[in-house]
Amino acid sequence: MAVIPGDGIGAEVVAAARQVLDAVADRHHIELDYTGYDWSCQRYLSQGSMMPADGLDRLRDADAILLGAVGWPGVPDHVSLWGLLIPIRRTFRQYVNLRPIRVFEGVTSPVRGARPGEVDLVVVRENVEGEYSEIGGRFGRGFPEEQAVQEAVFTRAGVTRIVDHAFALARTRRSYVTSATKSNGIVHTMPFWDEIVAERAAGHPDVRWDAEHIDALAAKLVLQPERFDVIVGSNLFGDILSDLAAAVAGSIGIAPSANLDPTGTFPSMFEPVHGSAPDIAGQGIANPLGAVWSAAMMLDHLGHPGAAAQIVAAIEASLLDPATRSRDLGGTADTRGVTEALLSHL
Ligand code: NAD
Ligand code: IPM
Ligand code: MN
Numbered sequence: 001m002a003v004i005p006g007d008g009i010g011a012e013v014v015a016a017a018r019q020v021l022d023a024v025a026d027r028h029h030i031e032l033d034y035t036g037y038d039w040s041c042q043r044y045l046s047q048g049s050m051m052p053a054d055g056l057d058r059l060r061d062a063d064a065i066l067l068g069a070v071g072w073p074g075v076p077d078h079v080s081l082w083g084l085l086i087p088i089r090r091t092f093r094q095y096v097n098l099r100p101i102r103v104f105e106g107v108t109s110p111v112r113g114a115r116p117g118e119v120d121l122v123v124v125r126e127n128v129e130g131e132y133s134e135i136g137g138r139f140g141r142g143f144p145e146e147q148a149v150q151e152a153v154f155t156r157a158g159v160t161r162i163v164d165h166a167f168a169l170a171r172t173r174r175s176y177v178t179s180a181t182k183s184n185g186i187v188h189t190m191p192f193w194d195e196i197v198a199e200r201a202a203g204h205p206d207v208r209w210d211a212e213h214i215d216a217l218a219a220k221l222v223l224q225p226e227r228f229d230v231i232v233g234s235n236l237f238g239d240i241l242s243d244l245a246a247a248v249a250g251s252i253g254i255a256p257s258a259n260l261d262p263t264g265t266f267p268s269m270f271e272p273v274h275g276s277a278p279d280i281a282g283q284g285i286a287n288p289l290g291a292v293w294s295a296a297m298m299l300d301h302l303g304h305p306g307a308a309a310q311i312v313a314a315i316e317a318s319l320l321d322p323a324t325r326s327r328d329l330g331g332t333a334d335t336r337g338v339t340e341a342l343l344s345h346l
Contacts, residue, residue: 001032001033001034001035001062001063001064001065001066001267001298002034002035002036002037002058002059002062002064002065002066002267003018003034003035003036003037003065003066003067004036004037004039004040004065004066004067004068004084005036005038005040005067005068006039006040006067006068006069006070006084006276007040007041007042007068007069007070007071007072007080007276007281008069008071008072008275008276008277008278008281008282009068009069009274009276009277009280009281009286010040010067010068010069010070010275010276011068012068012281012284012286012288012335013068013069013272013286013287013288013290013291013292013335014066014067014068014291016288016291016292016335016336016338016339016342017066017288017291017292017294017295018034018066018295019339019343020292020295020311020314020339020342020343020346021295021299023343023346024299024307024310024311024346025307027307027310027346028304028306028307028310030299030304030307035062037051037055037058039051039052039055039084040070040072040084041070041071041072041074041075041080042072044075044079044080044083045074045075049083050070050079050080050083050084051083051084055084056087056088056091056092059088059092059267060092060266060267061267062267063267063302064267064268064269064270064298064301064302065088065267065268065269065270066269066270066271066294066295066298067085067088067269067270067271068271068272068276068291069271069272069274069275069276069277070084070085070275070276071275071276072276072278073278082134086132088259088269089127089128089259089269090128091266092261092266092267092268092269093128093261093263093265093266094127094128094259094260094261094266094268094269095126095127095128095129095158095161095162095260095261095262096124096125096126096127096162096165096258096259096260096261096262097123097124097125097126097127097238097257097258097259097260098122098123098124098125098169098257098258098260098297099122099123099124099125099238099242099245099246099255099256099257099273100120100121100122100123100256100297101119101120101121101122101123101242101245101246101248101249101254101255102119102120102121102249103115103116103117103118103119103120103225103248103249103250104116104249104250104254104315104316104319105117105316105319105320106319106320106321106322106325107249107250107254107319107325107329107330108250108330109225109248109249109250110247110248110250111222111225111248113223113224113225113226114225114226114248114249115226118226119225119226119248119249120229121225121228121229121230121231121245122169122173122229122230122231123231123233123238123241123242123245124162124165124166124169124230124231124232124233124238125233125234125235125237125238125239125241125242126158126159126162126232126233126234126235126238127162127235127238127259128158128235129153129154129155129158129235130152130153130154130158130189130234130235130236131150131152131234131235131236132235132236133150133151133152133153135150135151135153136148136149136150136151137149152189152234154189154192154193154234156196159192159193159196159197160196160200161262162232163179163196163197163200163201163232164200165262166179166230166232167200167201167203167204167207167209167230169230170204170207170209170229170230171204171206171207173229173230174229175206175207175208175229176207176208176209176228176229176230177201177207177208177209177210177229177230177231177232178209178210178211178212178217178228178229178230178231178232179193179194179197179209179210179211179212179231179232179233180211180212180214180217180231180232180233180234180237180238180241181193181194181197181211181212181213181214182213182214182215182237183211183213184213185213189234193234194211197209197211197232214233214237214240214241217231217241218240218241218244221241221244221245221248222244222248225245225248231245242255242257242273243255243273246273246274246290250328250329250330251287251326251328251329252273252274252290253272253274253286253287253289253290253326253328253329254287254289254290254293254329255272255273255274255290255293256270256272256273256290256291256293256294256296256297257270257271257272257273257294257297258270258294258297258298258301259271260301268298268301270294270295270297270298270301271291271294272290272291272293272294273290274290284334284335284336285326285327285334285335286326286335287326287327287328287329287335287338288326288335288338288339288342289315289318289319289326289338292311292315292339292342293311293312293315295311296308296309296311296312296315299311310346311342311346313345314341314342314343314345314346315342317341317345318338318341318342318345321341323337324337324338324341325338326338
C-alpha cells in the first residue's frame with residue numbers, strides 16, 4: 001500500500017498506525033508492503049509542488065492509500081489541499097467518505113446525554129462534488145465591488161450513488177438513514193438532493209429515513225446523538241457533521257475515515273478525520289486512534305475483517321484506562337503511550 005504521512009501530526013499518527021498494522025499483520029500472517037511518499041507542504045516549500053507530476057500515476061496501482069494529514073502554516077490551505085488530498089479523492093473516484101463514530105466505554109463525552117455504547121453512527125459524506133468545486137472565481141480585486149463566487153455542483157449520478165450507498169449501509173446496521181439538507185435556504189441544489197433521496201428511499205422500503213435541515217440536525221446531534229444511525233450528506237455538510245460527531249464522541253482525534261471507490265477500479269484511501277494540528281505537532285501528544293481506526297478500516301477493505309476487528313478491540317481496551325487514553329480524551333498518555341497500550345492489547 002501507499003503511505004503518505006503528510007504534515008504535522010499526520011506523520012506522528014501514521015507512524016503509530018504502522019506499528020499497530022505491523023503487529024496485527026504478523027499475528028494474522030498478512031503481508032503488508034508499504035511504499036512511503038514524502039508528499040507534503042515541506043516538499044512544496046522546497047520543490048514547488050505537493051507531489052511530483054506523476055504522483056497520481058504512482059498511486060494508481062496501490063491496493064490502498066494510508067494518509068496522515070495535509071496542510072501547514074505558510075502554505076495556503078487551498079494550495080496544499082488541491083495539490084494533494086483532493087486530487088487523490090477525485091482522480092480515484094473515491095466518492096464515498098465513510099466516517100463512523102462511537103462513544104466508547106471509558107470516554108466521557110462532552111455531551112451530557114451521550115453515554116458509551118449508545119452513540120454509534122456513520123456519516124456518509126459525498127466526497128467528490130457538491131460545494132467543493134473549482135468553478136467560480138474572485139472578481140474585481142481591490143474594488144469595493146470585489147466578489148468571490150463559488151458554484152456548488154450536484155449531479156444526478158453523484159447524488160444517486162452516495163444515497164444508494166447510505167441506504168445499503170443502513171441495511172447492515174439499524175436500518176435508519178437521515179439525510180442532511182438545507183432545502184429551506186438553498187434554492188437549487190438542496191431541493192434536487194431531497195428529490196433524489198426520496199426517489200432512492202422508495203427502493204428501500206425496509207429502511208426508515210428522514211431528512212433534517214443541517215442547522216437543526218447539528219443541534220440534534222448534540223442533544224440526541226444516540227438517535228442517529230446513518231447520516232448522509234453533501235461534501236460540505238458531511239465534513240462539518242463528521243467533526244461534530246467526533247467531538248460528541250470525545251475528540252476529533254479518535255475519528256477515522258475511509259475514502260472509497262466502491263467499484264474497486266481505483267485504490268481507496270484511509271485517513272483520520274482530523275488535520276495536521278499545528279498547535280500540538282512535534283510534541284508527541286497527538287491521539288493516534290483516528291489513524292489506527294482508519295488502518296483497521298483499510299484492513300477490512302482489503303479483506304481482513306478479523307485483523308480489523310482485533311485492532312478495534314485493542315482501541316476499546318486502551319480507552320478503558322485513563323493512563324492509556326490521550327489527553328484530548330481526558331487521559332494522561334502521549335502518542336507513544338497509547339500506541340504501546342494498543343500493541344499490548346493485540
Ligand atoms: P485540525 O484537525 O488539524 O485541528 C483542530 C484541533 O483539534 C486542534 O486544536 C488540534 O490540536 C486538535 N486535534 C486534531 N487532531 C488531534 C489528535 N489526533 N489528537 C489530539 N488533538 C487533535 O484542524 P485545523 O486546525 O482546522 O487544520 C489544521 C491544518 O490541517 C490545516 O492546514 C487544514 O487544512 C488541515 N486539515 C487537513 C485534513 C486532511 O488532511 N484530511 C483534515 C482537516 C484539516
Ligand atoms: C477533511 C478535511 C478536508 C475536507 C479539507 C482539509 C480539505 O477537512 O478531510 O475532513 O474538507 O475534506
Ligand atoms: Mn474536515
